[in-house]
């Protein structure tokens with residue numbers, strides 16, 4: 001039995017631990033641009049609002065728009081070639097997705113990462129378990145605007161009244177709210193349980209196995 005007929009997942013920090021590859025690509029772009037590298041913890045805090053925002057926060061204050069754009073282009077190019085070097089699904093995620101799929105759940109992914117990388121990573125790690133994976137693209141506002149979620153609901157032909165959103169960040173809590181969906185926050189990703197509660201999380205789940213027990217029973 002399913003608690004919800006459809007589940008929309010965030011990608012980075014929720015399904016996949018992408019932090020090492022994001023950090024290495026960011027530091028490649030920074031150092032190639034003559035800027036100092038950033039620590040893993042700094043980069044963890046910068047992720048969640050798309051790669052343009054990540055690079056904007058990572059470059060030194062006062063960097064010109066031209067240099068920031070060039071750094072972003074270096075990042076994108078390098079990341080596409082290195083995005084699955086150290087990236088892995090969190091333990092228990094494949095089992096969770098398989099259990100949902102076998103129970104007939106519609107599963108979508110909604111990410112602020114650029115669309116090409118989102119589709120590539122989802123194909124590589126989850127094959128056809130996921131029905132739809134949507135990332136940042138021209139003409140659709142990023143999360144926390146509800147646009148990507150609405151697009152995903154449409155592609156899945158999902159009933160919003162029977163759908164839940166699952167994510168690891170404050171951006172995800174706000175996105176679910178803006179889209180009118182219930183939100184399950186998860187604390188195995190890039191943000192702590194305390195941070196999520198401070199940012200309005202009503203349900204925080206500590207592991208994919210616990211989430212599986214909640215969603216499939």
Ligand SMILES: O=C(O)COP(=O)(O)O
Nearest residue numbers: 012048049050111112113
């Ligand atoms: O690129 C990012 O900021 C990460 O995006 P996500 O957490 O929405 O998957």
